[in-house]
Amino acid sequence: MATSLTSGRPNTLGVELPDLPVAPENGPDPVLEPWPSYNPGQFYDEMVGPDGAPRPAAEILWRHFAELGPEALAERQRAADREMRAIGVTFTVYEGTTGVDRPWPFDIIPRVVPADEWHVIESGLVQRLNALNLFIDDVYHDQRSVSSGVVPSELVAGSPNFRRECVGVDPPGGIWAHICGSDLIRDADGTVYVLEDNLRVPSGVSYLLENRMVAKHVFPEMFLHYSIEPVDPYIGRLADLLASVSPAPGDPTIVVLTPGVYNSAYFEHAFLAQQLGVELVEGSDLAVLDDDCVYARTIDGLERVDVIYRRIDDLFLDPEVFRPDSLLGVPGLIRAWRSGRVALVNAPGAGIADDKKVYSYVPDIIRFFLGEEPILATVxxxxxxxxxxxxxxxxxxxxxxxxxxxxxxxxxxxxxxxxxxxxxxxxxxxxxxxxxxxxxxxxIPLSTAPTLCAGEVAPRHVDLRPFTLLGPERAYVTRGGLTRVARRKGSLVVNSSQGGGSKDTWVVDTTGPAPSGGPAPAAPPSRGHPGEPIA
Amino acid sequence: MLLARMAEAVYWAGRHLERAEGTARIVQVHTDTHVDLPVGEDVGWEPLLAIVGVHSEFAERYSAAAEAGDTAAAEEDVVEFLLHGDGNASSILSAVAAGRENLRTARPVVPREAWEASNNLWLACSDHMDEVKSRQGRVQWLRRVIAGCQRINGILLGTMSRDEAMSFLSIGQNLERADLTTRVLDVRSESLHSQHGDDPYDVVHWMAVLRSLAAYQPFRRAMPARPQGGATLRFLLQDDRFPRAVSACLTETRSHLKQLARSEAALEACATASMVVASAAVPRLALDGLEEFLDEVQVALDAIHLRIDETYFRPSFVDWHAQSEAS
CATH class of the missing domain: 3.30.1490.270 (Dna Ligase; domain 1)
Structure with a gap:
């Protein structure tokens, strides 16, 4: 596979600008069945290797598609669309000021990731989230990272995401960003990069879980033939995490805080509350009273709330402290949080570590706080x-x-x-x-994956959003993640707000069951240097 | 813990879905009965508007036709208005949509399948809206509504914990049922009074009353009499075993209220309503005073709603705070 990674002009900044591989016209160099004209060209394809043969982990799936034939595949896509519509999986897009509920776009051809590769990614994500949390805690305390010259002081002081209200606060376990939705991409040479760390209110996990449920109904036979890592444990781990940060002893009262039914991610908020078995509250359902505790308005009066999984941005959380015009938040919430009477997940101020300027310092942040080399590459x-x-x-x-x-x-x-x-x-x-x-x-010339487009299977660019949980006691990474796919030919924009679709992601173990609790396996596929797993 | 807002959402989900099913049954039966009556005996389509309580909204929307001298409301206008008419917040489609919207809000406290079933019902109703222009298509559409509501009820019965959310949902459902039963009686009795006792179509009319409340077969099994005024009224008002009889609805409501804390005021209102219903002097009512009596029942039902609303849904943080200071 001819990549042009070395052909870019070198310069004093150390940035290479390779020429983008050209998307091929279908035709001259056909690869094997099931899609004779499928040709990703010079991009890294998640299913097909440079020789046109399926990658080892995708081989069973590849053969299955060849047997299935195009019509049966199209029928299964229609079945999946019907099911998504029937179970009411939607997301909201804004056209002007009106929100319109759209059925969630799901492409049934899964993206396959080999388990050994995933274990490396998993360790890399946990390493990153650990380091970012140490950084956030440092920012709101001693700022050693600034005084040691790891990051410039204006990076912190000048950031719109720095919250002075958070200075000196000690959230349980020193953890600020408990839930992280990372965006991973793959370069033409196969290198996996972290493109974004979303530490504020990352969304998408409900779609990941629903995609899997529909995939099981669409390809039940595949789940018999393959050893596909389950994604369901996420909810249990999330419930454990939320309980573990509760300030009160005993059974904590946990709620999900949503901006309301008109928010674009409302589907997800309701889904999570339902799956967790907790209440879904809006700001107006909560109040902070004179004792600095948070209470919910229930049918039996006021009930104390211990943990809030908030899905409202920092600036709307508390009109007493942030935007005074916010009707979504709860007056006094920051006061309650600062006094340790309620836990907020993620903590306010965590966004200091996920802006794109801080991003460029993350490798140094990892080295400084953990004394390790980054496992995953940064663009x-x-x-x-x-x-x-x-x-x-x-x-x-x-x-x-x-x-x-x-x-x-x-x-x-x-x-x-x-x-x-x-x-x-x-x-x-x-x-x-x-x-x-x-x-x-x-x-970065994003990798491609076979995608059904108007009856044809064609290569489309993908990224991957796994979710990482970090509690005081343990870390967890979803097995796989939400694969987002740009449905327009050649497009590199995968966001669902920009017309992107999604795929189920199968972390597949081709070597038989992994030894439980074993170390992460050998060579990482990335340019980064391997480190010890943190989890 | 049950949020006040969630309790209110499930309560209204219960009411709206019950209203959708009830209205669908009424339109269905009216269509069937209409076919059985000779021209002249025909009561027209206006009674349907009165039952749903949308006479004036209808008049407003269709005034052009009325001014043109077309006095009797035309079948297709009435049906269109009741099923999905613009400007009719009580249309079947609006009720289905409102039921779905409330279940969507209450997703965390109702079984996932119940929300999905309500979503499916709404999709099926709106996808097939153009079918209702023909009588045959209408029958299919109404059947779909009734079956969809029954499916949701079945899911709730079979999979929902008998918790507080379930109580609020059931209370909403039973109050709406009782209310619909009184409305059907109210309007039908009006058209029946105008006729003489020995009218050969009297039985047809009373059968229609029973059928629109799915009560014909249960009535036959429970009562020895022919479906005439007195016996029908007694059954639909005072029977304790038929789930759409007012008395049975109140019994259900009471048993759910008893599951809730602080339900004294609502229970008292419920007892008052039961007393009013039990005191009904049937069969004499069939001849005289039925309208006033049914008004009294409706006021008593509304009182239960108001007590529930002010006990559980309305109190603000300030109210609660004041209460705890006082105690």
């Missing part, structure tokens, strides 16, 4: 606030991805090679106007 990131970087980005904007440092959901992202001249000029101007708002990265 080289240029901060436009740096003059040399700014010049470089402006000169090469057509070959880079430019991102606002503080947005999520794919908003405001410019993919240079796919932008028009106007868009490039506009972005260039925006960057010049306010350089510190922007970061830039080389374009």
């Amino acid at each position: 080289p990131t240029l901060r436009c606030s740096d003059l040399e970087s700014l010049e470089f980005v402006r000169a090469n904007i057509g070959r880079m991805v430019v991102k606002p440092a503080n947005e999520s959901g794919g908003y405001g992202v410019l993919v240079g090679p796919q932008a028009t001249a106007d868009q490039l000029a506009h972005a260039s101007q925006q960057i010049e106007d306010d350089p510190k708002r922007w970061v830039a990265q080389p374009v």
Whole structure:
């Protein structure tokens, strides 16, 4: 497989800008059945190797699709669509100001990940989340990372995600970001990168679980032939985690706090509350009384709440402290949290560690706090606030991805090679106007996976969002994650708010049952250096 | 713990779904009965509007037709209005949608399958809306509504814990049932009074009353009499075993209220309503004073709702705080 990773212009910043592989026209170099014209070209394909044969972990699935034939596959896709609609799995998109419920787009062809590769990723994610939590705790206490020069002081002081209300607070176990939804991508050479650490209110886990349920109904036979790691344990681990941070002894009262039925992730909030067997509350269901405790308005009067799994952004949590116009939050909530009378998951202020500028320092943060080499690779990131970087980005904007440092959901992202001249000029101007708002990265040619598009199976770009839980006692990573797929040919934007679809992700053990509690296996597929698993 | 907001949502889910099923039955039976009556004996389609209580909304929407001299409300207009009409918040489709919306809010406290069934019902209703223009399509559509509601009820019965959420849902359902039964009696009796005792179609009318409440067969098994005024009234008001009889609905409501803390005021209102129903002087009522009597029952039912509302749904943090300070 000819990748062009070394062909980029080297420069003093150490950033390489390889030429993107070209998406092939279907045809000249057909690979084997079941989809004779399937050809991912120079991209890394999750199912098919460079020789056109299925990757070992996907072989059974590949053969099965060949036997099934295109019509049966299409019928199973329709069955899956019907089921998603019937069980009411939706997400909300905003068209102007009105939210519209859309059925959740699910592509039935699963993405297969070999278990030994997954174990490395798992250790890498736990390592990262441990380090990020140490960093957050440090930011709100001694700031050793600043005084030691690991991160510049303006990174902390100048961040819109720094919350002075959090200074000096000691959440249980020193953990701030308990739940992390990471975005993983794979380069043309197979390297897995962490692209984002979402530490505020990451969403998607309900879709991961529902995708699996529907996949079981669509391909029941596959679950007999394969040893596919289950995803269900997530809910139990989440329940344990929430209980473990309760400030009160005994059986804690746990609630999920939602902005309400009009929020784009309301489906997920209701799903999680239902699966956890806890109440789903809105801000108006809660109050903080004179004793600094949080109470819920129940049919029997006021009942104390111990743990809040909040799905409302920091700034809307407490109108007494943050945005005074917020009707979603609970006045006094931060007071209650600071006094240790209620646990908030994730803690306010955790977002300091997931903006895209901090991202570029994560490898150093891991080395500083853990004394280990990062297990997973981080995409080289240029901060436009740096003059040399700014010049470089402006000169090469057509070959880079430019991102606002503080947005999520794919908003405001410019993919240079796919932008028009106007868009490039506009972005260039925006960057010049306010350089510190922007970061830039080389374009990673995302890996592809076979996807049903208008009756044809074609390669489409994917990423992967696993979820990591970190409690005072233990860590857990979902086995696999939510695979998001860009449904438009050649598109690199996978966010569901931008029209992306999803796939079930099968972590498959091809070597037989792994020894329980065994160490992570040998060679990682990444450029990063292996470390000891933390979990 | 049951949030006040969740309790209110399941209560209304119970009411709306019951209303959808009840209205569907009434329209269904009216369509069947209409076919049996000769022209002239026909009571028209307006009584349906009165039962659902949307006479004035209908008049507003269809005033153009009325002004053109078309006095009798046309079948298709009435049916369209009752099933899914614009401007009719009590249409079957609105009730199904509201039931689904409330179950969606209450997802954490109801079985997953119940929410899914209500979602399916709503999808099936809206997907097949264009079928209802023909009588035959309408029959299918109404059947779908009734079967969908029964499915939800079955899921709740078979899989939901008998917890507080279940109590609120059942109370909502039973109050709505009792209310619908009184409405059907109210409107039907009006059209029956205008006729003489020996009307050969009297039995047809009373059979229709029973059928629209799914009560015909239970009535036959329980009562020796022909379905005439007195016997029918006694059965639909005072029977304690037929689940849509007002008395039985109140018994159910009482047993669920007893499961809840602080239900004294609501229980008292429930006892008052039971007393009113038990005191009904049937069969004389069949001839005179039925309307006033049914009004009295409806007021008593509404009183139960108000007590529940002010005991469980309305109190604010301030109210609760004041209460705990006082005690």
